Amino acid sequence: MRRSMKWSDLYYKHFKQKLFNRILLIFCVTTIMAFISLSCSIYFYFNQTNKQKELYVNKQVVENIGDYFTKKKDVARNLVQQLYSDESLTQDVFYLLQHDFSEFVSYQIERYYRSSVYNSKRMENFFKSYFYSEGDVQDISLFSKQLSSLFIFHNNNQMEYIAHTENVMLPNSIQLVHKGYVPKEMGVSTEETNVYTIAETIKSPVTLENVGNVIVDFNTNGIYKSYQVLAQQMKGYVIVTTANGDVIYDSTHRYTGKQYPYLRQLLDKKEEAELEEPSYVHTKIISGSDVLIAGIIPKSHLAESMRVLRNWIFILTVICIIGVVSLAYVPITRFSKRTQLIIRAMKKLQMGDLSVRIPVEKDDELYQIADHFNMMVLDLKTHIDKVYLSELNQKNVEMIALQSQINPHFLYNTLEAIRMRAISQGAKDAGEMIYILAMLFRNSIKKDMVVTLLEEIEHCKLCLELFSIRYKDRLSYDLDIAPEVMQSQVIKLTLQPIIENYLVHGVRMDDIDNLISIQAFVRDEELVIEVRDNGNGISADKLEQLRQSLQLIYSFHTPGPSIGLRNVNERIKLYFGSEYGLEIESTPGIGTNVIVKIPYQ
Structure with missing residues (x-):
């Protein structure tokens, strides 16, 4: 029983867990059998x-x-x-x-x-x-x-x-x-x-x-x-x-x-x-x-x-076997050592050492493995840094949210008191605006991160209604949403920063034909939402600067234009993937078109 255990331990330690040892063993056995067969054939031929x-x-x-x-x-x-x-x-x-x-x-x-x-x-x-x-x-x-x-x-x-x-x-x-x-x-x-x-x-x-x-x-x-x-x-x-x-x-x-x-x-x-x-x-x-x-x-x-010939054949066979096995042993041992380097590097990576690199020697399969491993470690480090920074940003958002948190009941009651006071004083427009603001606030503090497109559109309509009262008859909006996409999943507050960006920078106060339109449709298994306006537009320099800022990782400490758009773009990429996000097209004096691309779900 002990002997069988020792043999099994020997096999497990030196062969089962070591591929190159098995390859060397198979090669040796095959070589020995081939030479023995050849030697026997030669001896049999000369004997006959x-x-x-x-x-x-x-x-x-x-x-x-x-x-x-x-x-x-x-x-x-x-x-x-x-x-x-x-x-x-x-x-x-x-x-x-x-x-x-x-x-x-x-x-x-x-x-x-x-x-x-x-x-x-x-x-x-x-x-x-x-x-x-x-x-x-x-x-x-x-x-x-x-x-x-x-x-x-x-x-x-x-x-x-x-x-x-x-x-x-x-x-x-x-x-x-x-x-x-x-x-x-x-x-x-x-x-x-x-x-x-x-x-x-x-x-x-x-x-x-x-x-x-x-x-x-x-x-x-x-x-x-x-x-x-x-x-x-x-x-x-x-x-x-x-x-x-x-x-x-x-x-x-x-x-x-x-x-x-x-x-x-x-x-x-x-x-x-x-x-x-x-x-x-x-x-x-x-x-x-x-x-x-x-x-x-x-x-x-x-x-x-035939004894002399038999002895010579035996000696030459042994010499040939030793020579061939020796020639095979050297490269296989080198491959085994290079493989051990890769295994040790993987163990260091498993322990969290992102600085590990595998030395690259020759252009072969192991070189490709080592090169891809080094690239993977580098990409992993970059990704971890990116995720770590995103987590810091998320913590900052949570901290700001905690610091600015207000008792919802107190806010609702206060806004309701102001609204009733305005109505009693005959300021119906102010009362209606306060009501819409209360509804916007109620929607914004909901804990759901993902909502349906229908809910997001309803929230945008409240924003547009609020500003329509402010700008009287100088602002209008148009919604063209395919019914089949109304239940699509979108991140909450995806469209509001885009609309606010237009209301702050794009509306022409002297004109009465200010129009913003929202269109949603499915293309190539993607949900495409276009927010188009006929406002002031964006100059070429600022547009290029804005596009470059969208390529950067969003941070509260990172300066740049249009923090709202960058925030929306980064949240889409973090949640859906880097291939999704915002695209901006604009012509000065004609208007701006912001395109949102997310997977159709």
Whole structure:
């Protein structure tokens, strides 16, 4: 349980919470798997290539030995044929096979005296010529079936005669025979285990009766010479056996002169066999001789030959993996450090440090993140400063409101007393103005910040009625409000400062056609209210100054023209957003048009 907890803690600490560590881990695992797969493929390819090469060499060795044995069979066959082709030699050989050695000697002497051209060494010289032409011939023997005797010509120019040998078992056809077929009495040295024998039948040319055999003993060194060129390339070994398993030749000398214990597996002629160890096998049986030639490659030998290559592939794979991972580790670590800088900067910002900045190094994704973060912090600081200043202004407004607060009942009662006094004195206009003023005051001290457009228009109508009484018939107003926008939401006292600005600065006292019109409609999901007059207008310089003042944050301590318009503009922007507010158009001597834009709600 503790171990699992430690592993989970390790994963949580170093991988789950760290993206670049996970990226590095995934990259390392992917790289290692890719290199391992590539290395295995390369090793498998070379292993298969090496296997095919060794099997080919093994097959060529077996074929060369097979060709060698075929040639040696031809040597014995040619020897008999040459015996038949030379009449004098044939007479000597057949006489030897049918008479004792002493009689054969007398026969030679008699022929020598009867014929001046007769050569008593003719048969001896004939066999010696084979010793010279075939370097691996060790002995040539003539076996008499009738007398069971053996006449042997040795390659050291010595001759040997063995009379009346018993229990001789020789093949009745051309066949490769291990020397074990020839008993000790035949004169073949049993100490020489690297000798094999080929026996060829001698038949009477007249009766075709089998009269004996020519027996040729070959040194097994000739077998090795037949594949000597390929011996250095061969990884396994070669076994040559008779049909009953007697080993004629073993390149490892382990089974020479013995019975081969795995003959049955070789006779199955399978490419793979379980011998001393799992091995690849290629076999060939010499036609007409029942001699088995087997080229054997233990699988362990192939594995050993690939060991060096396998070690090199392993070393190169490890070096490549370490190199690639190291090359990836450096940039990933640098990215991780730069990311940690961003994270630490965000934590400082979270703690309220607006002075934090991320160093910008390179033009990449992290650079863009750092640059945008720095811009965001700067914008946030500006916004906070702006909101903080707005809050101070709001506090000032609240303080002024508190300082100038008057008991509403006392004010209403006082205005009502003045109104009644004016009416009793016959000043009805003054009484009506006092009544309208009381209604305006009642509306202005309501706590609602947002009202409907209908309520705001009604409040403006009271203002206009109040000033219409003052200016008699010299001031009129016109309202063009679409019915569907009457319930739209507007900030309280949005239009009154605009109207008051006109009444204070725009009305022409000498004219009787002073007109102010209010129009409201919806355009592009915005509520547009236009307050248009035909008053004095605003000069170009003052208009530009007024427009610039509307771009500043409103403050009671900020000097500038038309505090009322600036107050309305700032309240709209604070409540609805910076894209909304006031626009002013004016022509001196013609009039002014103040446009209010707020979202249509």
